[in-house]
Amino acid sequence: MIFSVIASVLTIRHILYTLLEQRVEASLLQEVEEVNRLVAGRNPATGDIFGNDIAAILQFFLSRNVPDDNEYLIAIIDREIYQTSPVAIPNVLHKELESTRYFSNLNRTKQNRLVTSTGTFLYLAQPIAINGEEQQGVFVVANLITNEQQEVDQAVFVAAIVIIVVLFIALFLAWIITGKVLAPLKLLTETARSITDFDQNLSQRIPVKGEDEIAELTMTFNEMLDRLEASFASQRDFINDASHELQTPLTIIQGNLEILSDRPQEQHEILALVNDELNRMSRFVGDLLLLARAERPDFLNVELIDVQKLVEEVYAKAIALANRNWHLEAKASIRIVADRHRLTQVMMNLIRNAVEHTTEDGLIEIGASLVDDCVHFWVRDTGVGINLADQERIFKRFARASASRRRSEGAGLGLSIVKAIAKAHGGSVKLHSYPGVGSTFTVVIPLEPPQEVVSDEPYSHRRR
Numbered sequence: 001m002i003f004s005v006i007a008s009v010l011t012i013r014h015i016l017y018t019l020l021e022q023r024v025e026a027s028l029l030q031e032v033e034e035v036n037r038l039v040a041g042r043n044p045a046t047g048d049i050f051g052n053d054i055a056a057i058l059q060f061f062l063s064r065n066v067p068d069d070n071e072y073l074i075a076i077i078d079r080e081i082y083q084t085s086p087v088a089i090p091n092v093l094h095k096e097l098e099s100t101r102y103f104s105n106l107n108r109t110k111q112n113r114l115v116t117s118t119g120t121f122l123y124l125a126q127p128i129a130i131n132g133e134e135q136q137g138v139f140v141v142a143n144l145i146t147n148e149q150q151e152v153d154q155a156v157f158v159a160a161i162v163i164i165v166v167l168f169i170a171l172f173l174a175w176i177i178t179g180k181v182l183a184p185l186k187l188l189t190e191t192a193r194s195i196t197d198f199d200q201n202l203s204q205r206i207p208v209k210g211e212d213e214i215a216e217l218t219m220t221f222n223e224m225l226d227r228l229e230a231s232f233a234s235q236r237d238f239i240n241d242a243s244h245e246l247q248t249p250l251t252i253i254q255g256n257l258e259i260l261s262d263r264p265q266e267q268h269e270i271l272a273l274v275n276d277e278l279n280r281m282s283r284f285v286g287d288l289l290l291l292a293r294a295e296r297p298d299f300l301n302v303e304l305i306d307v308q309k310l311v312e313e314v315y316a317k318a319i320a321l322a323n324r325n326w327h328l329e330a331k332a333s334i335r336i337v338a339d340r341h342r343l344t345q346v347m348m349n350l351i352r353n354a355v356e357h358t359t360e361d362g363l364i365e366i367g368a369s370l371v372d373d374c375v376h377f378w379v380r381d382t383g384v385g386i387n388l389a390d391q392e393r394i395f396k397r398f399a400r401a402s403a404s405r406r407r408s409e410g411a412g413l414g415l416s417i418v419k420a421i422a423k424a425h426g427g428s429v430k431l432h433s434y435p436g437v438g439s440t441f442t443v444v445i446p447l448e449p450p451q452e453v454v455s456d457e458p459y460s461h462r463r464r
Contacts, residue, residue, distance in 0.1 A: 005167065009160045016152045021122065024143045025111070027068060028124035031141040032109065035061055039128055052130050054137040059083060061139075070147050074140040082137070092116040093142060106138060119146025184214045188221055202229040249277040290417055299424050300339040302449065307332045307375055310340060311368045314347040318366060322355045329367035332375055337449050342421045343377065349414045350379040350441045357383035357439075371444075374427070378442040385435040395419045395429065418443065426450040 038057050058075035062085040067073050073085040074097065081097060096114060106127045114121040123142035130136060187206050194204065202225060208218050253274050293299050308331040315328045347366070354364045358381050365380040386394065395415050415429075418441070422429050425445050433439035 005160070005163055009156060009163070012159070013152065013156045016156065017149065020148055020152060021145065024122050024145055027071065028111070028122065028141045028143060031065070031073065032124055032126045032139065034065070035126060035128070035139045039130065054128055054130065055082065057128070058137060058139060070144040072142045074142065076138040076140065077136070090118050090144070092118045093121060097140070114142070119144050121145070181214065184209070184218050188218065202232055249281050252277050288413070290420070300342060302337050302339050304335055305338055305340045305343075307334050307336060307368050310343060311366065311377070314344055314351070315366050317348065318351045318364070321351065323360050324355060324358060325361060325363045327363065327365045329365050332368045332370045334370055334375065336375055336445065336447055338425055338445055342424070343445070346418050346421050346443055347377060347379065349418050350443075353414060353441075354379055354381035354383065354439075357381065373448065374444045374446050376442050376444055378440055380438065380440040382438040385437050386431070386433040386439055387435055391431050391433060
């Protein structure tokens with residue numbers, strides 16, 4: 001950048017020098033043209049013709065013209081300096097004019113520069129001849145251009161100083177502004193680095209200031225940290241809960257295998273118990289795999305299914321589970337694009353949940369209905385109900401309700417699976433429950449499924 005400033009200053013200096021010389025040359029030419037007009041005309045003061053009196057012409061011109069600053073008018077007759085204006089001209093110029101014989105044979109206008117110890121002169125010499133005779137005199141106008149060049153240099157120097165000062169001020173202000181603008185990015189980088197170095201530092205957030213793009217980026221980064229923190233917390237809880245759930249059957253299996261050799265008469269019972277625990281572990285692992293796959297785009301195998309037929313099939317399976325007061329309510333006469341197997345799994349999970357929390361004389365109702373642009377699959381029971389404090393928590397993995405409702409020895413993944421399957425369809429799960437009255441679980445499935453779960457085969461839904 002400094003080199004650019006130097007180059008710019010030198011360029012400006014060259015341009016100003018050029019303009020200065022052009023102005024001086026124009027002034028010199030103007031003086032010569034005025035002398036030529038006098039040679040060809042009359043004496044403006046008397047009206048008489050000058051004739052062949054070169055001395056009178058040059059004397060009249062010098063007496064009537066006041067030269068500009070640093071400008072010198074010189075009349076040479078018979079190779080000698082006849083008169084000058086002003087009277088005192090620089091000694092170096094006087095000596096150069098006296099010593100040179102250059103003007104003696106001059107027959108045309110000549111422009112040149114004369115470099116002396118005082119400085120550089122630009123001059124224009126005009127030979128004067130009357131009636132076609134040989135040269136009778138020479139008129140020279142010279143300008144000491146060095147003085148004005150020095151003024152240009154001073155102006156350029158001041159301009160350069162001003163430019164440099166302004167440049168440094170601008171750089172300083174830019175440095176301050178850039179520092180303020182990039183401060184959130186620096187903090188963002190430090191936060192990201194601290195998270196990389198310390199896994200437990202996910203709770204750190206970056207303060208959001210302003211409403212510009214940096215603030216928007218900061219908010220996006222904080223939102224990402226929220227998701228990461230939730231994901232890491234969920235992962236830790238998952239590992240802890242899974243370890244706890246697997247530890248119990250493994251301990252049972254290990255303990256029974258250790259006593260198997262000591263009690264051969266109980267071998268059949270012990271093997272049955274071990275097999276039961278292994279089956280429970282297998283179901284548990286299967287549920288974990290299902291929850292892990294629920295986030296994948298290929299989780300659902302959608303097809304065009306008949307809602308009424310699906311509900312009737314689920315009802316037929318449900319009444320074989322236990323002796324309850326079963327009732328099939330409203331049936332929606334509509335077809336939707338969904339995964340038949342997963343919806344059946346959702347309904348059966350809810351039905352098993354209802355069976356576990358009702359007595360033999362309890363009522364369990366199953367049904368489906370069309371509400372707005374969604375199909376509602378629901379299971380209603382007259383069981384013990386769920387406390388309000390537990391109604392949101394029970395949909396989390398490994399969560400169980402309070403002791404008054406907990407009868408199952410399951411791992412607490414059933415309702416998590418229901419929620420995951422509904423979410424994969426672009427739907428949701430609703431719960432209305434009152435302790436001592438019963439519960440209603442409603443799975444809401446939209447008629448128009450998310451685009452990412454629809455295969456290339458064209459499906460459509462239609463009412464019968």
